[in-house]
Amino acid sequence: MADGRKVRGQRSREAILESAVALASVDGLGGLTLGRLAEAAGVSKSGFFAHWRDKEQLQLEAVEWARRQWVEHVVTPALAVPKGVRRVLALHEARLAFYEEGVLPGGCFFFVAQVEFDDRPGPVKDRVAEAMNDWLGYLEKSVQEAVDRGELRADPAQLAYEIEALGEAVVTHSRLRDRPQAFSHARRAVLDRLRALSPDPSLLPED
Amino acid sequence: MADGRKVRGQRSREAILESAVALASVDGLGGLTLGRLAEAAGVSKSGFFAHWRDKEQLQLEAVEWARRQWVEHVVTPALAVPKGVRRVLALHEARLAFYEEGVLPGGCFFFVAQVEFDDRPGPVKDRVAEAMNDWLGYLEKSVQEAVDRGELRADPAQLAYEIEALGEAVVTHSRLRDRPQAFSHARRAVLDRLRALSPDPSLLPED
DNA sequence: AATCTTAACGACCGATCGGTCTTATTGTGT
DNA sequence: ACACAATAAGACCGATCGGTCGTTAAGATT
Numbered sequence: 322m323a324d325g326r327k328v329r330g331q332r333s334r335e336a337i338l339e340s341a342v343a344l345a346s347v348d349g350l351g352g353l354t355l356g357r358l359a360e361a362a363g364v365s366k367s368g369f370f371a372h373w374r375d376k377e378q379l380q381l382e383a384v385e386w387a388r389r390q391w392v393e394h395v396v397t398p399a400l401a402v403p404k405g406v407r408r409v410l411a412l413h414e415a416r417l418a419f420y421e422e423g424v425l426p427g428g429c430f431f432f433v434a435q436v437e438f439d440d441r442p443g444p445v446k447d448r449v450a451e452a453m454n455d456w457l458g459y460l461e462k463s464v465q466e467a468v469d470r471g472e473l474r475a476d477p478a479q480l481a482y483e484i485e486a487l488g489e490a491v492v493t494h495s496r497l498r499d500r501p502q503a504f505s506h507a508r509r510a511v512l513d514r515l516r517a518l519s520p521d522p523s524l525l526p527e528d
Numbered sequence: 529m530a531d532g533r534k535v536r537g538q539r540s541r542e543a544i545l546e547s548a549v550a551l552a553s554v555d556g557l558g559g560l561t562l563g564r565l566a567e568a569a570g571v572s573k574s575g576f577f578a579h580w581r582d583k584e585q586l587q588l589e590a591v592e593w594a595r596r597q598w599v600e601h602v603v604t605p606a607l608a609v610p611k612g613v614r615r616v617l618a619l620h621e622a623r624l625a626f627y628e629e630g631v632l633p634g635g636c637f638f639f640v641a642q643v644e645f646d647d648r649p650g651p652v653k654d655r656v657a658e659a660m661n662d663w664l665g666y667l668e669k670s671v672q673e674a675v676d677r678g679e680l681r682a683d684p685a686q687l688a689y690e691i692e693a694l695g696e697a698v699v700t701h702s703r704l705r706d707r708p709q710a711f712s713h714a715r716r717a718v719l720d721r722l723r724a725l726s727p728d729p730s731l732l733p734e735d
Numbered sequence: 736a737a738t739c740t741t742a743a744c745g746a747c748c749g750a751t752c753g754g755t756c757t758t759a760t761t762g763t764g765t
Numbered sequence: 766a767c768a769c770a771a772t773a774a775g776a777c778c779g780a781t782c783g784g785t786c787g788t789t790a791a792g793a794t795t
Contacts, residue, residue: 326762326771333772347647351559355753367755368773376753427647436643439703440554440634450704457705482701482713483694490693496646497657498664506689517724533741533792540742562783574785575743583783737795744789752781759774765767 334372337362341383342390346427349437350380350445377445384448387430388455394419396459406472406515406524409463409484413511416488417504420495428492431456457481475518487511541579544569545593548586552594553634556644557587557652584652591655594637595662601626603666613679613726616670616691617733620718623695624711627702635699638663664688682725694718 340362345353355376359366373379395415402411420428427433431453438446464477473480487510494503516522547569552560562583566573580586602622609618627635634640638660645653671684680687694717701710723729 324763324771329761330772349556349644354751356751365774366753367775370754371772433643435700435704436640437556439700446704453704478709479713479716482697482710483717485701486693486697486714486717487690489697490689493642493646494689494692497642497653497660502685503689506686507693509686510690510693514721531741531793536791537742561781563781572744573783574745577784578742739794740792742789742791744787746786746788748783748785750782750784753779755776755778757774757776759772761770761772763768763770765769 330372333362333364333368337364337369337372337379338383338386341379342387342430343426345383345387346425346430346433348427349433350383351437353380377443380445381448383430384434384445384452387434388452390424391419391431391456394424399463404463404466405470406467406519409460409467409473409480410511410515410525412460412463413484413488414508417491417507420491421504428496429489432489432492457485460484472521472524473515473518474520480514480518483514484511537578540569540571540575544571544576544579544586545590548590549594549597549637550633552587552590553632553637553640555634556640557590558644560587584650587652588655590637591641591652591659594641595659597631598626598638598663601631606670611670611673612677613674613722613731616667616674616680616687617718617722619667619670620691620695621715624698624714627698628711635703636696639696639699664692667691679728679731680722680725681727687721687725690721691718694721 337358341353341358344358344361355366355369359369369379373382395412398415399408399411402408431449434445434449435453438449461477461481464473464475464480467473468475468477487507491503491507494506512525512528516525519525544565548560548565551565551568562573562576566576576586580589602619605622606615606618609615638656641652641656642660645656668684668688671680671682671687674680675682675684694714698710698714701713719732719735723732726732
């Protein structure tokens with residue numbers, strides 16, 4: 322891989338993927354046109370086909386790219402917090418921080434991709450569903466760890482659904498309604514829920 | 529308005545709007561193309577311009593149409609239930625029934641429209657935001673009525689956010705993951721939440 | 736019956752879409 | 766130096782997009 326040509330290629334490949342995920346977080350993977358993508362990434366439209374056979378191949382790889390980005394910004398930071406109820410809360414907070422900091426201009430790639438592809442069967446839907454399954458599976462596993470430690474009394478799948486729902490809703494509510502209030506509601510909702518389910522609320526922050 | 533021409537015009541106008549809302553619930557208001565819409569509604573593409581100046585005018589009226597549909601299927605049925613915590617639950621259940629019965633092929637017009645337009649300023653975004661404000665305002669008012677009757681101890685805006693989030697998430701989760709489980713989680717989440725906030729849980733169903 | 740109004744149609748327009756093809760540039764191996 | 770490989774560019778293609786235009790069919794008015 323010391324080939325200067327491939328290195329350069331990899332660089333623009335990544336630049337395109339980076340732009341693709343950002344643009345898709347706003348207009349969706351379908352609303353992403355090759356022309357605007359090429360312009361945003363600073364390459365020509367045709368040079369794009371040196372890296373992907375067609376638009377769908379790019380979409381599939383964009384999902385992978387967004388997944389890595391999610392792991393980096395949300396999952397990894399929460400690993401610094403001890404397993405149990407505190408890590409569950411940390412995952413929720415890391416998600417909100419991801420949204421609040423505006424890492425992606427549209428807020429959340431996967432939220433938009435889900436809504437866009439939940440009714441459109443095909444490889445992209447499958448890949449999006451797979452990524453969501455992995456994430457929700459991890460969220461659920463983290464809840465299970467808290468249950469195992471006696472820090473929560475809860476059905477992990479049920480609580481994972483709730484945390485996911487309360488977190489996702491911030492994306493639209495912060496944009497269409499009151500932004501600070503949306504984040505405040507999402508924070509309080511999960512914090513209150515965890516407090517109610519926790520035999521030892523001292524593990525959770527005051528307010 | 530006994531004019532046969534206008535009557536006929538009104539009929540196809542409504543047929544188009546009905547198709548528009550249904551198609552938009554799947555592909556969004558942007559993904560809705562005039563060609564496919566004309567075909568679905570059984571009219572010619574150009575005949576469409578007898579009713580609306582351009583696509584945006586249709587989109588705006590489609591929002592109104594979807595709003596009326598929501599009131600008819602979700603708000604009105606809940607009015608049969610007495611004010612208070614039971615009506616709050618009835619609103620949630622009516623929403624889930626709306627999704628579960630497949631009234632719209634895509635599940636929920638407003639959920640898709642929100643995600644699509646939250647980053648696209650303009651008249652359509654404003655209209656969607658207005659409709660969502662009205663709905664969430666009504667949800668909040670219903671919670672307030674329950675609080676006033678001593679049937680709930682809650683911050684109305686906070687609880688309205690939670691119910692909305694837990695309900696909306698069903699749309700994608702029922703399509704991308706486990707359908708019955710999604711509905712079950714959404715039901716249990718709100719029921720448990722209301723129980724925890726209610727001084728008199730006997731007002732709520734057993735399980 | 737003649738006239739006017741309204742809905743609806745088919746043909747067509749420029750722009751943009753995803754995608755192909757040919758060519759130029761850049762770097763590698765001999 | 767020369768052949769080869771890989772990235773990227775520009776011109777171009779058929780299809781489809783939102784939208785216009787001229788016309789026809791049906792019903793109302795006189």
